[in-house]
Amino acid sequence: MLKLLIKYEQKLVEHGLCASGTPLVGGVNDVVIWNREDPLSEELEKIIAGLNINSLIFARPVEPFFSILNYLARHSDTEFVPEDTETRTFLHSIPVARSLTATEIIPLLQKRKGCVVAGHGIISFGTVSPEQAFVVFSSIIFSAFVKFFVDHAYAQQVGAPDPEAKKMLPEVLAAYDQFLPGHAEAELVTGDFSNPGDIVRAMIQAGQATVNARMVDSFFGNISYFANDTVYISQTGSSMDELESCIDACPLDDSACTGITASSELLAHRDIYLGGSNRAILHGHPKFSVIMSMLCFEKDCKNRGKCHIKCDKPRFVDDIPVIPGEVGSGPRGLSNTLPPAVQGRRGAIVYGHGVFTVGQKDFRDAYASLAEIEALCRNFYLKIISASN
Amino acid sequence: MHGWTGKILKVNLTDKTTEELRLPPDVYLRNIGGKGLSGELLLEHFRHSWDDPQMPLAFMTGPLNNTSSPTSGRMTVMSRSPLTGAVCDASVGGKMGTVLKRAGYDGIVMTGKSLDWCGLSISETGVSFGNAAHLTGLPISEIHTQLAADPVMKNGAHAMIGPAAENGVRYAAIVFDGHYFAGRGGLGLVMAEKKLKFISVNGSLKTEVFDRDELKAAQEEIFRLVSASPMLTGDLGITNYGTGALYDLMHSRRMMPTNNFRQTYFEHSPSMNAYAYKKQYDTRKFGCAGCHILCKKVGAKGEIIPEFETMSHFSALVGNSDLDVVVEANRICNEAGMDTISAGVTLATYAEITDQTLSTENFLQLLENIASGQGEGVALGQGALRFATESGQPQVAMVSKGMEFPAYDPRGAQGMALAYATSTRGGCHLRAYPIAHEILRKPVATDRFSLSGKARIIKISEDMNAVVDSLTACKFLFFAASLEEYARALNAVTGMQTSAQELLKLGERIYYRERIMNARNGFAVNDDDIPARFFEESGSSSETILIAPLKRSEFLEERAAYYRIRGLDEQGLPTAEKCAELGLSC
């Protein structure tokens, strides 16, 4: 257990979400253990005792995330509700506690997987592994970040930006630059691959690079390669920086169900391969791409509020289509909307969710496109908010 | 009340009388329905032997049945098991749960014993008893056809027992609507003991929903997660391949129980997987009322395609490599109304004791003999443990608390070892189902070759599944959704204001009560165990996957931790303290 606690402490730091030495990660079997000693653990153990859980993370995120969380906490009553896919699907809402006390926090965590503690940070828990707590922790940061920028752009657009947000913006952007790695380029192996060993190695490398470039919070995202009439794809809920032994080989003819653990986007990936000459697909959640996908200034649209499933207008950021679609196979699923959208293009952005890019032989072009689309979106965003200034 | 009808039908089969039981609202709020409510009502009777006329047999629905909440068609059957002597509840699909609510009842509690074979018919307008002698000896499909032909019961639901129950098989099932089994632990034999052959129900009442818009929103949240789940609705998921979709995974993880758990790898598996059934039988899907996943499969000629457990035990466990034989064996069990898991393990025990590999003819004949109570079938109908004990080799029976193991070898998913051991109904995978995280990566992956830290996870999962079975929802949904979304559905239907964690607390109480029932019947620490084989013998390793024996010391340590977490003493018995905390009497 201790090994796991330390693993997720390190991941919080390696992913740039928390400062080294700050996260508190607790695990419970018959007794509670912590990754390190801390005076706060007494109060946190009261929280653990009030819940049926096996792990808990409390940590203060680095800037700009900490300021953004506090901003959203100040501007909400008991919770805030971002509209990205991660919130919609997993978090539902992000509750806010005003003090770091068990009495206030237990009722919030009875209902939700994690909460913001204003002025302190984030608390999240797991029922089978601290990995869940880690995932919720990073999802809250992601969703809050997206909400901050989306809300600001809409407010700016109607000429009523919140002065506080406006004032924060330069610092927030500067801190976000600090959060991003110096350069996003990565040296990836050249294809094309047919040997499963080579394929898996190339996938592991590209996955790691995507995480290093902070273009995905490691748990989400997926990656695949097509060869030998087989889709090699990352498993559901696998971490893009831990793909070793987390890649399923799924034969096109479905002759084995071993891939039942494969990513929920298997169907979408497969249809992309069948509909063109692509061999590689990379899917990440770069933040400004998600933000831009959620900015639409169409007036009086009948589908507003249902954009993520119902949008029927052709939307683009430059040459990149923005499409609706929910995770998986439902009638409004990505498996239906994504494959036609990427046909003949380098990628597509899914509303409120993330970016899919394709490659011809290996992951180099897919990776480069992912980085370019994010840079493009960020520039567009900055243009939008300065134009309406 | 919203959600519940507030009425439970009490039936006395001895004098053929009925009365309506109206429980105070707080009993509903604390027990929800299904497993919880049955446990509440049966607790005080748990000193009766299973065949005592005073031992009740309960059918119990939940507040979500007969609403648009996803997978709300299920219900619970509970009594004391003839196979194990422990508490035995089964979550069953089909439409009985829905129809019982339409008839105006949350459940039925049956006691007494009829003199002659009888049947029970229930509708909004009343309850009647009929003679059922003409249905004895008939296969399930024939009984179902006859019951369904009754014009009064058009679109009704039917529960019935088959020849296996009549012939004293201790793992006889109750079969619902011809296809859905309250399969494990011999609940069919309990019904037979009461001389109750069938229960037919019809009705058209609506279930009151507190807030329809909220329910719709909750439903949308749940559907969104279901669509996002590769296990459920993915291309290779159970919607397309049935529960058999798991078969390839068990094979590739080298944990498929083979030759009575002497190996964990069956070389013929790749040609006996779900894909093979789909191709050979040109399958289509069907399923329970109120479900859109539809995990059951039927062939083009009406052949019922076996579930994962049956696929596995009727192939690897007994050494059969013929797909058609699996389907035929499944048909025999279905028509007789008996549990395929217990049948498979019992025959594998027989094969090991008699030191043979069963020929396909022999395998099918033995199943027929068990069902009809002939020859060796009589002894085999008593289950693996009784048979092995009679033969002087009890250690050969792969059981916990006398219940035969399903198709997951605990050496390949070690949490399963503790889950089998602590399950209140015995060797069953459904109480904690650590396969979810150890193999299927849900909600996230855990290390399948370690028991360390699993005690709490098992305890939490048992509590969670106790809630799921009380709701009464389908466990498969929880590969995708969680109690967080279901709490919203439950609140919308009933007007409750509960949360995921508060529901878990109810689950803890429901599960602890089952420990009390078992303790009252002498179950203690030595019963919370699995056979020595798993600690002494290796499974079938490959170059990259080592299937080593479990470490006894680790198991004992983790079991002790489980007791501490659950609030049991070192003997695994309930404590006054914990009982007081949960508001239960020891």
Ligand code: SF4
């Ligand atoms: S549905 Fe499409 S066009 Fe309409 S507001 Fe939403 S994103 Fe814009």
Ligand SMILES: [Zn+2]
């Ligand atoms: Zn994604």
Ligand SMILES: [Zn+2]
């Ligand atoms: Zn009694």
